[in-house]
Amino acid sequence: MRIVIHEKNEPYKIKIKDIQGIEKLVEQSKIMEYELHICACGLSQNKPFCDGSHRITRDENPDNIYAYNENKERVNVGKFYSSKDKI
Numbered sequence: 355m356r357i358v359i360h361e362k363n364e365p366y367k368i369k370i371k372d373i374q375g376i377e378k379l380v381e382q383s384k385i386m387e388y389e390l391h392i393c394a395c396g397l398s399q400n401k402p403f404c405d406g407s408h409r410i411t412r413d414e415n416p417d418n419i420y421a422y423n424e425n426k427e428r429v430n431v432g433k434f435y436s437s438k439d440k441i
């Protein structure tokens with residue numbers, strides 16, 4: 355088991371023109387601009403792509419840590435302490 359903390363509640367948005375070498379492919383196709391949405395919240399069921407699941411994180415308190423189960427039910431698991439904090 356591994357615990358990974360994600361702080362973003364929206365996807366990384368990558369314009370296809372930002373990908374090295376894509377200019378030639380774009381020139382050869384009819385695509386003028388395309389944007390990839392990569393999951394940054396950790397909840398997508400279609401990783402690496404965003405599936406909109408991040409919307410359920412928008413009302414989180416940034417001072418708390420939450421866990422989500424496979425049904426996307428949220429549990430507040432406490433506060434985050436850095437190694438500099440005294441617990």
Ligand code: FES
Nearest residue numbers: 393394395404407
């Ligand atoms: S950023 Fe994770 S589902 Fe959208």
